[in-house]
Amino acid sequence: MSASAQQSNSIIDSFLMRNYSITSNSYEIKSSIENNPNYSVYYLQQKYNGIEIHNSISTLSIKGDDVKSFSNRFTDLKSTKVEGSIIKIDSKTAINNSLIELAVRPEIDINSINAKLKYVKSDENKGLKLSWNFNFLTDKHKHWYNIFVDTESGKVIKVENWMVKCSFENKDDSGSHNHNHEINLNQNLSQTNDGSSYNVVSLPSPSPNHGPFEVLVEPADPNASPYGWHDTDGVVGPEYTITRGNNVYAKEDDEGDGSMSGIDYSPDGGTSLTFNFDNTNLDQPPAEYMDLAITNLFYTNNMMHDIWYRYGFDEISGNFQENNYGNGGQGSDSVNADGQDGSGFNNASFGTPPDGQNPQMTMFLWNGPAGDALTVLNGSLAGSYTGQPAAFGDPLPTDNALTGELSLLYDQPDFTEPQPDPHDACQTITNPSELVGKIVVIRRGTCEFGSKILAAENAGALAVIMVNNEPGGPISMGAGADGDSVTIPSIMIGQTDGEALIAELQANQTINVSLINATNYTDSNLDNEIIAHEYGHGISNRLMGGAQAASCMTNAEQQGEGFSDWFGLMITLSENDSPALPRGVATYSAGQTP
Numbered sequence: 094m095s096a097s098a099q100q101s102n103s104i105i106d107s108f109l110m111r112n113y114s115i116t117s118n119s120y121e122i123k124s125s126i127e128n129n130p131n132y133s134v135y136y137l138q139q140k141y142n143g144i145e146i147h148n149s150i151s152t153l154s155i156k157g158d159d160v161k162s163f164s165n166r167f168t169d170l171k172s173t174k175v176e177g178s179i180i181k182i183d184s185k186t187a188i189n190n191s192l193i194e195l196a197v198r199p200e201i202d203i204n205s206i207n208a209k210l211k212y213v214k215s216d217e218n219k220g221l222k223l224s225w226n227f228n229f230l231t232d233k234h235k236h237w238y239n240i241f242v243d244t245e246s247g248k249v250i251k252v253e254n255w256m257v258k259c260s261f262e263n264k265d266d267s268g269s270h271n272h273n274h275e276i277n278l279n280q281n282l283s284q285t286n287d288g289s290s291y292n293v294v295s296l297p298s299p300s301p302n303h304g305p306f307e308v309l310v311e312p313a314d315p316n317a318s319p320y321g322w323h324d325t326d327g328v329v330g331p332e333y334t335i336t337r338g339n340n341v342y343a344k345e346d347d348e349g350d351g352s353m354s355g356i357d358y359s360p361d362g363g364t365s366l367t368f369n370f371d372n373t374n375l376d377q378p379p380a381e382y383m384d385l386a387i388t389n390l391f392y393t394n395n396m397m398h399d400i401w402y403r404y405g406f407d408e409i410s411g412n413f414q415e416n417n418y419g420n421g422g423q424g425s426d427s428v429n430a431d432g433q434d435g436s437g438f439n440n441a442s443f444g445t446p447p448d449g450q451n452p453q454m455t456m457f458l459w460n461g462p463a464g465d466a467l468t469v470l471n472g473s474l475a476g477s478y479t480g481q482p483a484a485f486g487d488p489l490p491t492d493n494a495l496t497g498e499l500s501l502l503y504d505q506p507d508f509t510e511p512q513p514d515p516h517d518a519c520q521t522i523t524n525p526s527e528l529v530g531k532i533v534v535i536r537r538g539t540c541e542f543g544s545k546i547l548a549a550e551n552a553g554a555l556a557v558i559m560v561n562n563e564p565g566g567p568i569s570m571g572a573g574a575d576g577d578s579v580t581i582p583s584i585m586i587g588q589t590d591g592e593a594l595i596a597e598l599q600a601n602q603t604i605n606v607s608l609i610n611a612t613n614y615t616d617s618n619l620d621n622e623i624i625a626h627e628y629g630h631g632i633s634n635r636l637m638g639g640a641q642a643a644s645c646m647t648n649a650e651q652q653g654e655g656f657s658d659w660f661g662l663m664i665t666l667s668e669n670d671s672p673a674l675p676r677g678v679a680t681y682s683a684g685q686t687p
Contacts, residue, residue, distance in 0.1 A: 095647055097570050098533055099422040100147055100158075100505045101120070101133065101135070101155060101316035102421075102566070104116075104155055104158060104159075104160065105122070105135060105137070105153060105155075108160045108608040110235050110540070112163075113165065114165070115261050118140075118143075119139060119140055119141070120137045120138060120140060120151075120167070120679070121137070121138050121140060121447050121472030122135050122136070122137060122138075122140070123136045123137065123138035123150060123639050123641050123642065124136045124406075124448070124639040124640045124641045124642075125409075125411050125639075126410055127409070128236060128407070128409050128421070129405075131156065131468060132134070132154045132155060132156040132161060133154065133155050133156075133232040134153070134154050134639060135152070135154070135155070136151075136152055136155045136534075136639030136641070136642070137150065137152070137153060137167075137388055138161075138274050139151070139152055139153045139174065141221070141437070142178065143213055144210050144212055144223070145181055145211050145212065146167075146168050146211070146212045146213075146221065146242070146250075147211050147212065147213040147214070147644070148638070148642070148644055149163055149166065149168045149647060150165055150166055150638045150645070151163065151165050151167050152164045152166075152638065152639075157339055164271050164633050168214075168221070171218065171512065172342070172681070173214075173221055173366050173686050174220040174221070174357050175212070175218070175220065176215070176220040176221060176222050177222050177223055177243070177244070177245050178223045178449070179244065179245045179393065179477060180210075180222070180223070180244045180245070181244065181245050181246075181247075182225075182242075182244060182245075182247045182544070184209075184225050184227070185203075185209060185521045186247060187205070187225035187226060187227075187242035187244070187247060187279060188203055188206050188208060188225075189250070190240075190242060190247045191240050191242050191249050191250070192293075193433075194248070194249050195238070195239065195252065196232050197236070197241075197247065198231060198232050199229040199231060200229065200230040200231060200232050200234070200351055201229060201231070205498075206227050206229050207226075207227060207292075208225045208226060208227035209223065209225070209227075210223060210226070210244070211223075211224055211225075211226040211241065211250055211304065212224070213226070213241045213250055214251075215250050215523075221237070222241075222250055223245075224241040224242055224243055224250050224251075224266075224503055225241070225242045225244055226240070226241050227239075227240055228240065228255065228446065230351070230444070230453065231258075232350070232351060233254070233349055233350055233351050233436045233457055234351040234431070234434075234436070234442075234453055234455055234627075235256070235436065235577050236445070237251055237254060237255040237256040237444035237446070237453065237575075238253070238254060238255075239253040239254075239255055239643070239647075240252050240253075241645055242347040242361050243518065243655040244378075246260045249671055251642050252483070253580075253647040254334035254647070255427055255444045255445055255446060255634075255647075256442050256443070256444035256453070256626075257442060257443050257444070257445075257653060258440055258441075258442045258626065259440065259442065259443075259599075259623075259626060261632075261652065261659070262445060263533055264614055268430055269563050271511075273462060278626060279634060281640065287311065287313075287331060287366055288309065288310075288311070288322065288365055289310070289312075289313070289321060289322065289323065289360075289362070289366035289367075289590070290308055290309065290310045290311070290312055290368065290369055291309050291312065291368045291370070291391075291392050291427070292306050292308050292367070292368065292369045292370055292371060292373075292385065292388065292395075293306065293307065293309060293388060293389045293392040294306060294307075294619055294621055295309055295666065296393070296396055296621060296664055296666070297664060297665045297666055298621070299620070299622045299681070299687075300619060300620050300621060300622070300664040300681030300682075300687075301373075301619055301681060302680065303373060303681075303682045303684070303685045303687050306373050307384075307391075308325045308369050309496070310600070312392070312395075312396070312400035312419075313395065313399065314400075314402065314403070316402065317398060317399035317400075317402035317403065317405070317407075317652055318339065318340065318395065318398070318399055319418065320339070320418075321338070321445055322338045322339070322340065322395045323338040323339075323366060324336060324338055324339055324416075325339050325415045325416050325418055326416065326417050331366060333516075334361055334362055334363055334364060334366060334369070335359035335360060335361045335362070335363075335392035335676075336359045336360050336387055336390070337359060337391075337589050338395075338415075338427075339414050339415050339416055339427060340394060340395050340399075340413060340414060340415075340427050340428065341391060341395060341398070341413070341427055341429075341430050342359075342427060342428070342430065343359060343387050343388075343390045343391035343394065343432060344357040344359040344430070344431060344432065344434050345356060345357050345358045345359075345431070345433045345434075346431035346432070346433070346435065346436075346455075347380070347433050347434070347435045347436045347449070348435050349434050349435030349436030349437070350435075351431070354544065354635045357431070358383070358384075358387075359387060361525070362390050362591070368384075368391075369389045370382075370384040370385045370388060370467050372384065373384075373385060374383055375615075375616075375619075376613075377437055378457055378491075378614070379433055379603050379614050379615075379616040380433070383432075383433060383629045384576070384589065385431050385619075386432060386433065386616045386618035386619055387433075387618060388634055389619050389621075389625060390430050390432045390456060390618040391430070392493065393621050393624040393625065393628075394428055394454070394624065394628060397624070397625055397628040397629075397664070397665070398413060398414075398630075400664060401632060403662075406422040406423075406632050406636070407420065407422075408421050408422035408560075409421035409422045409634060410422070410635065410640060411448040411635035411639070411640025412562070412632075412637070412639075412683070413414035413427055413428050413451075413452060413631060414427060414428050415427045420450055420519060422638070422640060423448040423449030423450055424449070425450075425451070426448060426449055426450055426451050426452065426636055427451060427453065428451070428452050428454055428631070429451050429452070429453050429556075430454040430456070430626070431453070431454065431455050431456065432456045432616075432618040433456070433457075433458060433616060433618065434455045434456060434457050434487055435488065436455075436457075436490075436649075437457050437458055437484060437485055437572075438457050438459060438460055438483075438484040438485070438614075439457065439459050439484040439569060439571075439682075440457050440484065441454075441455060441456050441617055441623050441624075441626070441627050441630055442454070442627065443455075443458060443627040443628065443630040443655075445630060445631045445634035445635065447640065447641045447642065447643045448635065448640035448641055451633050453493075453565070453569070454462070454618075454624075454628065454631075455528065455685045456616070456617045456618050456623070456624070456627075457617060458614040458616055458617070459614060459616075459617055459682040459683065459684070460481065460482060460484070460569055460612050460613060460614060460684075461495075461613035461614055461684050462612075463480060463481040463567055463611075463612060463682065464479065464564065464611030464614060465478060465479055465480070465611050466480030466481075466489060466608055466609060466610065466611045466612065467479075467480045467558065467584065467586060467590075467606060467607075467608060468494070468606060468608075468609075468635070469594075469604060469605075469606050470496070470605045470606060470607060471603075471605050472597065472602060472603075472604055474593055474597060474604070475595065477588065478583035478586055478587075478590045478664055479566060479567065479587065479590075479613070480515050480558070480568075480585065480586050481567035481568065481569055481570070481584060481585045481586075481612070482583070482584050482585065482610065482612055482639045483542065483546070483569075483570040483572075483576075483579075483582075483583045483585070484569055484570060484571055484572060484576075485543060485571075485572035485576035486576070486578055486579040486580060486581055486582055486583055487548065487572075487580055487581060487582045487609075488582060488610060489524065489582045489608050489609055489610040489684065490608075490609060490610060491610045493607070493610040494608060495532075495555070495582065495607065495608045495609070496597075496602065496605065496606070496607040496608075497530070497531060497532040497555050497605070497606065498531055498604065498605050498606075499526050499531065499532050499534055499557070499558070499594065499598060499604040499605070499606055500524075500527050500532070500533050500534070500598070501516060501533075501534045501595060501598040501599065502516055502518050502522060502524070502528060502529035502533050502535050502549060502663065503516065503521055503522070503524045503535065504516070504518055504519065504520040504521060504522050505520045505521045505525055506520065506609055507519065510539070512560075514538050514597065515534065516535060516536040516537055517536050517538025517539070517540070517545070517562075518535045518538070518540070518544075518545035518549060519539055519540035519544075519545070519547050522548060522552055525552040525553070528546045528549060528552040528553055528554050529552070529553030529554075530553060531555060532554070532555055532556045532557070532558060532593060532606060532608070533549045533552075533554040533555075533556070533558070534557075534560060534591070534594055534598060535549060535558070535560065535562070536559075536560045536562050536563050536591070536595065536658065537556055537559055537560060537562040537585070538562060541571075541575065542559065542570040542571060542572070542573060542576065542583075543571075543572045543573035543574065543575040543576030543577075543579060544573060544574070544575045545557075545559070545574075545581050546559075546576075546579050546581070547575045547578055547579050547615055547680040549581075550551075550579060550581045552581065552660065554581060555581065555582065556581050556582045556583060556608055557582075557583035557584075558583070558584055558585075558586060558591070558608075559583060559584065559585040559586070559591075559592070560585070560586060560590075560591025560592065560594070561586065561587055561588045561591060562588065563588060565582070565587060565588065565589055566587040567585035567586050568585060569585075570583070570585055572665045582608065584608065600650060615618045615682050616679060616682075616683060617679075617682045619681065620660040620679055620680055620681045620682045621661075621665060622662075622665055622678050623661070625657075625660050625664050625665070626657040626660060626661040626678075626679075627655035627657070628660065629658075629660030629661065630653055630656075630657050630660070632654040632656075632660065632674075633646060633652075633653055633657070634646055634653070641685060658678060661678060662676075662678075663679040663680060
């Protein structure tokens with residue numbers, strides 16, 4: 094321990110003992126930021142019997158030899174009961190128990206999951222219990238669970254999800270921005286002379302709807318990325334010629350399996366690092382302009398790294414870098430950014446582990462205008478119909494249509510409702526045997542779309558056609574609580590078309606149909622506001638509670654979404670923005686006008 098570190102420890106020990114009767118063996122310095130010329134910040138982790146108490150972290154700042162602030166978030170052990178410290182099960186049993194109880198599958202071999210002892214507050218009575226604590230990504234990167242299992246009973250005490258999923262519908266910003274600083278985002282500050290160039294939606298432009306693509310040459314910031322964006326060893330010259338480097342590894346994952354099927358594609362700029370892909374015809378399917386889109390994903394991630402490095406999100410603060418170039422903090426944690434991910438639609442997510450582990454960004458395609466996804470192959474209703482695919486479950490095929498016979502779902506009506514509906518799948522299904530291997534027709538109702546479609550899938554449905562119960566065309570269906578478990582495709586059709594199908598099926602008519610992907614998609618990899626929003630979750634999670642804490646923003650009332658909206662707005666501000674003019678967010682991906 095250095096002399097300065099010993100001095101800081103002595104100041105902290107004396108302050109806590111003198112003012113709070115907290116002894117030095119009841120806490121440790123979890124992480125610290127000591128490179129600020131004005132003050133140093135320390136994150137103090139409380140312990141009981143030498144074991145950490147989860148999320149019991151206090152923040153203290155020192156200037157010179159004086160403590161200037163102390164935010165006491167330690168657990169009051171005088172009023173909090175310690176309910177158990179007995180270890181009856183080992184860590185491997187705890188991990189296996191949790192997988193069974195939660196019915197989840199980790200991305201990695203369970204033997205690679207590491208567990209450690211922690212005290213955690215139980216949700217039942219808020220007392221402290223000793224637990225085995227461990228975390229893992231689930232398959233397809235759907236969730237990043239941080240789990241606590243009782244060391245005595247083997248039951249799951251608490252589950253946190255580090256994977257933040259965002260919804261951007263109907264957001265706008267009408268707040269006041271009265272700051273007067275400016276970032277010249279297009280200024281070429283790089284001193285690496287690596288010759289790199291990128292054809293991108295250049296910041297501060299939010300999307301292709303707001304400004305043209307522009308070729309930027311050597312845009313890396315020399316302070317934040319001193320060896321350029323493709324380095325990892327701290328020696329002049331790139332280690333990668335693809336969209337990978339010290340700050341981010343950007344790639345496609347159209348299988349939606351979290352790279353489990355092999356190495357996913359990344360654009361290659363060659364030895365000259367030329368990423369000037371000129372296929373900017375965005376009316377094509379997104380796969381046709383993948384090079385352009387993934388390059389923009391790489392660019393905006395790097396810009397988020399470089400911009401906020403200037404404002405203090407650096408190595409010692411827990412930023413995202415493979416190599417920290419000797420500047421403190423934990424390395425080996427560049428962002429893994431998956432673009433055109435095939436595991437969902439109309440969304441994006443970001444999972445943030447503690448410093449030293451790679452965060453996961455997932456970017457999806459967004460549904461454009463609905464096309465003729467449904468074709469009735471026989472009978473009086475033969476013809477093509479508009480259908481909107483769901484934002485969850487498997488996608489519709491793009492080449493060979495999915496064909497099958499329709500079957501109308503019946504359930505036990507809820508007679509407490511004003512108008513009970515036997516076809517809304519909100520109650521127990523009464524004809525499950527008739528749904529096996531069929532394309533099932535369900536009417537939209539009061540319960541979530543994900544729950545309805547999952548119920549049909551569990552009964553053996555091949556796919557689902559949801560009928561809108563309100564006048565007008567189809568709408569986009571959100572996943573709700575159960576949508577992540579759905580693996581079959583589904584669409585919604587308009588009320589008029591759907592009620593005609595229901596009437597024919599009620600009359601015992603046999604109807605065969607085909608389903609195909611007829612939707613035009615937009616690619617959120619070209620929406621800088623969404624990328625910045627997701628990256629912002631990583632910044633706020635690393636800074637709130639210190640770089641080694643990842644669970645300080647998992648409570649219901651945390652401000653993470655607001656923080657991330659702010660990050661997106663800050664890097665896309667233009668001179669024409671005004672507090673009096675409301676501004677939409679993610680309008681490009683949502684198919685809205687700027």
